[in-house]
Amino acid sequence: MQQFPCPFCGPRPEDEFRYAGDAGRPRPGRDASDAEWAAYLYFGRNARGAARELWIHSYGCGRWIELSRDTVSHVVDGAKPMNP
Amino acid sequence: MQRYSTWRLIREALRAHSGWVPAWEDRDPEPRYEIVLVGGGGHGLATAYYLARNHGIRRVAVLERGWIGGGNTGRNTTIIRSNYFHPRSAALYDFSVRLYEGLARELNYNIMFSQRGMIEIAHSEADLETMSRAANSMRLSGVDITLIGREQALAMAPLLDPSPGCRWPVRGALMQRRAGTARHDAVAWGYARAAAALGVHIIQGCEVLGFDSVNGRAAAVETSRGRIEADRIGIAVAGNSSSLARATGFELPLHSYTLQAMVSEPVKPCLDCIVSSNTNGSYVSQSDKGELVMGGNLDRCPSYAQRGGFRVTQSVVAPLVEMFPAFGSLRLMRQWGGTVDASPDNSPIIGPAPVPGIYLNCGWGTGGFKAIPAGGTVFAHLLATGTHHPLSAPFDLGRFARGELIDEAHAGVAH
Ligand SMILES: Cc1cc2nc3c(=O)[nH]c(=O)nc-3n(C[C@H](O)[C@H](O)[C@H](O)COP(=O)(O)OP(=O)(O)OC[C@H]3O[C@@H](n4cnc5c(N)ncnc54)[C@H](O)[C@@H]3O)c2cc1C
Ligand SMILES: [Zn+2]
Numbered sequence: 306m307q308q309f310p311c312p313f314c315g316p317r318p319e320d321e322f323r324y325a326g327d328a329g330r331p332r333p334g335r336d337a338s339d340a341e342w343a344a345y346l347y348f349g350r351n352a353r354g355a356a357r358e359l360w361i362h363s364y365g366c367g368r369w370i371e372l373s374r375d376t377v378s379h380v381v382d383g384a385k386p387m388n389p
Numbered sequence: 390m391q392r393y394s395t396w397r398l399i400r401e402a403l404r405a406h407s408g409w410v411p412a413w414e415d416r417d418p419e420p421r422y423e424i425v426l427v428g429g430g431g432h433g434l435a436t437a438y439y440l441a442r443n444h445g446i447r448r449v450a451v452l453e454r455g456w457i458g459g460g461n462t463g464r465n466t467t468i469i470r471s472n473y474f475h476p477r478s479a480a481l482y483d484f485s486v487r488l489y490e491g492l493a494r495e496l497n498y499n500i501m502f503s504q505r506g507m508i509e510i511a512h513s514e515a516d517l518e519t520m521s522r523a524a525n526s527m528r529l530s531g532v533d534i535t536l537i538g539r540e541q542a543l544a545m546a547p548l549l550d551p552s553p554g555c556r557w558p559v560r561g562a563l564m565q566r567r568a569g570t571a572r573h574d575a576v577a578w579g580y581a582r583a584a585a586a587l588g589v590h591i592i593q594g595c596e597v598l599g600f601d602s603v604n605g606r607a608a609a610v611e612t613s614r615g616r617i618e619a620d621r622i623g624i625a626v627a628g629n630s631s632s633l634a635r636a637t638g639f640e641l642p643l644h645s646y647t648l649q650a651m652v653s654e655p656v657k658p659c660l661d662c663i664v665s666s667n668t669n670g671s672y673v674s675q676s677d678k679g680e681l682v683m684g685g686n687l688d689r690c691p692s693y694a695q696r697g698g699f700r701v702t703q704s705v706v707a708p709l710v711e712m713f714p715a716f717g718s719l720r721l722m723r724q725w726g727g728t729v730d731a732s733p734d735n736s737p738i739i740g741p742a743p744v745p746g747i748y749l750n751c752g753w754g755t756g757g758f759k760a761i762p763a764g765g766t767v768f769a770h771l772l773a774t775g776t777h778h779p780l781s782a783p784f785d786l787g788r789f790a791r792g793e794l795i796d797e798a799h800a801g802v803a804h
Pocket of ligand 2 (some may be wrong): 311312313314315362365366367368
């Protein structure tokens with residue numbers, strides 16, 4: 306099984322983590338248009354290759370982290386605490 | 390086109406099968422077509438066929454980067470059904486099932502469509518209640534759905550564990566009699582052969598890398614085999630849709646995930662319907678070769694790897710073995726994955742792209758094989774006329790900004 310590096314707990318089996326969406330997508334302001342809301346809610350990057358993703362270490366420390374993961378090779382080459 | 394018939398078969402048998410000719414011609418690209426379709430899966434090929442047959446447009450090319458049917462169409466578990474919750478989905482998928490019913494004759498190609506029926510098992514009182522709600526909605530849409538009792542479900546799949554105290558007790562089932570399976574390659578090949586016979590060019594080993602615009606309108610595709618001009622371009626590349634959209638400068642509400650399937654070693658006929666469980670996320674049918682074909686939910690995070698992880702393999706096989714104890718003695722023979730284009734509401738996206746001249750057919754996710762004849766029909770209509778077919782209008786890309794999602798959560802298990 307693949308090991309994911311939790312910035313809080315160190316390397317842990319991937320099964321302990323849950324995927325939670327694309328990272329780096331700021332929530333739009335209150336005056337955002339329908340199109341801006343739709344872009345935020347639905348239109349993800351769906352990167353082929355290098356991606357930044359949010360994961361939750363659900364069966365570990367329970368904290369949200371940001372992983373740099375390649376969506377073709379599945380190699381994880383970085384992890385940091387999530388910045389809201 | 391060389392027509393296939395019993396007479397032809399006998400004739401060829403008598404002369405050592407020396408007279409068969411290739412089903413379609415593998416073409417080199419020409420510099421210009423009226424319509425270029427990107428992606429030689431079921432949807433691209435069916436669209437090409439219906440463009441030629443329904444609309445008389447024959448200057449059409451299908452560009453496939455690998456070989457036709459080598460994407461999800463050739464990797465899927467071939468469940469064909471129309472038990473969808475929302476009337477707009479039921480209309481689209483039921484139209485597709487009806488087209489499948491006449492397809493072998495229409496294409497003169499045996500697609501081995503076998504309407505063996507499907508039962509989705511209710512394991513609890515709560516399951517039964519959810520199912521009766523779903524059944525009512527589907528019946529209002531005219532889909533042949535029946536809620537059946539425990540005895541009838543067990544009679545349809547006698548190898549199900551009948552004991553009330555087992556892990557997945559059978560309380561009843563949602564049955565669609567007209568559901569079934571077909572031969573996936575045959576659907577791709579049958580459409581390819583019929584389209585080629587009408588003048589469509591099928592071009593394999595030709596990857597589309599980007600698009601060229603003139604005055605803000607897409608006018609050509611850049612491919613690994615050169616530039617090809619087109620009046621209109623249709624994209625039907627499933628899990629690769631976001632990459633092509635990005636090459637043109639727009640984004641799509643899709644995530645690409647691995648969906649996997651697996652087969653057991655072949656055994657004698659022991660299961661003559663499709664059995665699925667939304668509760669434990671698995672389904673099984675038996676192929677004509679005798680293998681048990683199994684599938685379940687998406688892998689756990691976005692991926693373009695085209696291979697599934699062991700965790701999901703196990704989560705599919707374990708409950709099936711609990712439901713069918715006899716299957717526990719079989720070996721798993723093969724396991725594979727395809728990259729599917731999951732949309733936020735489990736419904737497809739059909740309509741014009743934000744860039745004029747480009748049209749989209751994507752977002753079928755885990756369940757677009759059943760929709761190939763309908764997808765081809767409505768996409769051909771869109772490309773030929775520039776306007777939606779009534780069945781595809783609700784599935785336009787604009788539904789996301791309008792908040793008019795068609796949430797097929799009931800599509801449940803991925804097939
Ligand atoms: C394991 C699995 C099980 C499934 N089970 C079922 C089921 O039981 N029932 C059901 O209804 N559906 C099922 N599906 C879903 C179904 O397979 C798909 O929705 C359907 O096949 C999509 O057809 P398509 O023609 O859109 O895509 P595909 O068949 O994937 O075809 C797209 C083609 O585009 C080509 N392509 C991609 N990029 C380019 C490019 N840049 N240039 C040129 N060509 C390109 C690819 O090589 C590919 O051949 C399953 C899918 C999988 C993976
Ligand atoms: Zn942790």
